[in-house]
Amino acid sequence: MSAATIEPKPYDRSEGAKRDIIAGGVVIAAILLFVGTGGKVMQAVVGTLIGIGGGPDKVLSVALLLNIALILFGWRRYKDLNREIRERTEAEQRARYLADTDPLTGFLNxxxxxxxxxxxxxxxxxxxxxxxxxxxxxxxxxxxxxxxxxxxxxxxxxxxxxxxxxxxxxxxxxxxxxxxxxxxxxxxxxxxxxxxxxxxxxxxxxxxxxxxxxxxxxxxxxxxxxxxxxxxxxxxxxxxxxxxxxxxxxxxxxxxxxxxxENGMEMAVQVRNQIETGIREGMPRGEFVPHFEPQVDIASGRLVGFEMLMRWESPEYGMIPPERFIPIAEESGLIGELSLQVIKEAMEAAKAWDPSIMLAVNISPQQLKDPWFSQKLTKLLVETGFPASQLEVEITESSLFENLPLVRSIVTSLKNQGVSLSLDDFGTGYSSLSHLRALPFDRIKIDRSFIAAMRGSPDALAIVVAIVRLGESLSMPITAEGVEDEATAVELTRLGCGKGQGWHYGRAMSATDTARLLADRDLLRTPLLPPTSPDTGDTEPLRKSA
Structure with missing residues (x-):
């Protein structure tokens, strides 16, 4: 066995205690002998000094010196024992402190x-x-x-x-x-x-x-x-x-x-945990799919693009809307992987579209905290062969506040690849003209809450008018979300809003139904193959012809 593998023998407290007892016994015996022999030897020494007697007995003198040596040894051992006890006590206290305490904060663990x-x-x-x-x-x-x-x-x-x-x-x-x-x-x-x-x-x-x-x-x-x-x-x-x-x-x-x-919270947490588990298990099974909501030129009714919306086709719970699972995906840190997975599917479907049809994708604020997001999205463009010029990335204003320099780096990189950039949900409380100057946006999207309220609220109408005029002054086209009826479309046309989306133009539909719609309008790069099985997508045709 090599020296490197030889382990030191662990300290045996019982053996140490035995040695301490023996040493203590020797010291006590030496003290007793010192008392017994010391008196006689000292009397003989004193007698010799005053001229009485023949001097101390040599044997007793040697015994006395030996007793003194043993007493000194005992005193030194006593001091060593005291020091060892003190060090051991401090070490135990330190070990107990480290075992109970978080070293960074000093709090209990x-x-x-x-x-x-x-x-x-x-x-x-x-x-x-x-x-x-x-x-x-x-x-x-x-x-x-x-x-x-x-x-x-x-x-x-x-x-x-x-x-x-x-x-x-x-x-x-x-x-x-x-x-x-x-x-x-x-x-x-x-x-x-x-x-x-x-x-x-x-x-x-x-x-x-x-x-x-x-x-x-x-x-x-x-x-x-x-x-x-x-x-x-x-x-x-x-x-x-x-x-x-x-x-x-x-x-x-x-x-x-x-x-x-409160007691009711426990049930809500159980549901949340079920959804999170479902997300983790559903991602590798391909349960999350892209649906596409039409975007239309309001004045002409021409189809100009689609916004990708995520859907969860759960075999256990059926079709689950995004507002049920996306917040949980964001909290659990799954949104980045999930979003890129569905965006890739959307690109695979959209690369068959006519070059005039844009694909818009929403980016979670959590994804904009990833310094590598631009590279990940660019990699998807390369892998799928989807043209960057047909991709529009939508960013909400709230995601710009935590780390604007990082967001600027990400969007600048995407712009250099030819990707368009849209400021989503504009006017919902975080609006700042500095963001329009700091980042190279190509488009502004008015939040659907203002579009829904503008016909009955002068304040909402004034906000919509102000955003449209702002877009005109900055040469940024405007998209209105939530257009749900003809009267709203007519009013937006009068105001000069360029593009709209909402139930008035069609609900989000599956990739297959989207391809059928584009094939009917001769807007596919390649002819659409006949489906091998019925599609179950929730399709509603456009209300205006292209």
Whole structure:
């Protein structure tokens, strides 16, 4: 066996204790002998000095010297034992601290929280008090790591822990569960629940403030779920799970807020988990497919393009609308892969269209946080052979606020490939002329809420008119979403709006029905082959002829 593989023999505490007992016994014996022989030897030495006697006995003198040596040895061993005990005690305390503490924040870790929390619940119940458990999750924390790096993520966690500690009372038990999740437990009198609400409000407000890191201001927020223990029967694992459910309920409601756990939330979480599981299992099975909503030149009625809309054809639940699963795909981090998968299918279908027909695709705000998104979309164009000049990427205004420089880099790269760029949902609260100047947009899309309300609301009509005039002054064509009747189309024509889409022109249809529609209008590059099986798409023909 080589020297590299020889392991040191582990320290045996029982053997060490035996050696300490033997050493102690030797020292005690030496002290007793010293007392017995020392007196005689010293008397003989003194007698010799004053001229009485023949001097100390040599044997007794040697015994005395040996006793002194043993006593010195014992004293040194005593000091060594004291030092070893002190070092061992400090090491055990340090090991216990590391075992119970999160090193980044100084809070308890999950294991220590579960143990101490259960004792806290029992102690509070004995005093007739309740316990509130806060579970706090930082919003979009993964984005901080992806964009700014893990050092910035650690900085955000450290600052968040400092803010939590500054707001909560010293009696609170604070822990970091892992990642960006924090827990705090607070005993309180049953009548003092408003105080807990006030603390939750302060925590959410404090964590909304930006964090400075390397000359950058990182914007975060927090969603806070609260569960309640009213007696000693409460179980820590259950309380954490309930607070986690309440926290996700906050995220569904818009984030940056707090919610108390309610029994109905558990069912909603179960449904959400079923949908997320269905998304993960349905993606490799090809259950997500593109549908296409017609876009028409309002003045002439000519078909000019389609907007791709995602549909989920679940074998278990049937056709699931996007508003049911896309938010969950975004929260679970699946939206990027899912979107690119369906966009690729759309490109495969659309490359047979006439070059005059545009394909518009919506991009999730989460995808614009991916520095490699432009390259991924360009790769799809190459793989499918779809012309970049026929692709229009739609970006919502809300996605521009978190990292405008990154978005600018992405869209500039796409523009260099020949892709068109559209600013979607314009006018919904984030509108800024600076965005129209900062990014190379080709088109503005008016949000459907203004189109639906403009005939009955002078304010909505004024907004539509202002956006159309803005587009004219910037030489940017306007698309109106949500055109659902002839009267709205006529009014938009009068205002000078160029393009429209909505139920008035046709609902979203499957790829097969879209190909049939284009074949009827002689707008396919290649003839349409007869279908081998009936199509089940929800087709509604255009109300205007091309």
């Amino acid at each position: 999950r294991r220590a929280l579960l143990a101490r929390g259960q004792r806290l619940i029992a102690g509070a119940a004995a005093e007739g008090r309740h316990v509130a458990l806060f579970l706090l999750d930082l919003d979009h924390f993964k984005t901080v790591n992806d964009i700014h790096g893990h050092a910035a993520g650690d900085r955000v966690l450290h600052v968040s822990a400092e803010r939590i500690s500054a707001i909560l009372p010293p009696s609170a038990t604070m822990a970091r569960l892992g990642g960006d999740e924090f827990v705090a437990m607070l005993p309180f009198e049953p009548a003092a629940r408003p105080d807990i609400d006030a603390l939750a409000t302060q925590l959410v407000a404090a964590l909304e403030a930006s964090v400075a890191h390397d000359a950058q201001m990182i914007h975060i927020g927090a969603s806070l779920g609260i569960s309640l223990a009213t007696d000693a029967s409460a179980v820590m694992e259950t309380m954490v799970r309930q607070a986690d459910i309440a926290m996700y309920h906050c995220k569904d409601k818009g984030r940056n807020r707090y919610c108390w756990f």
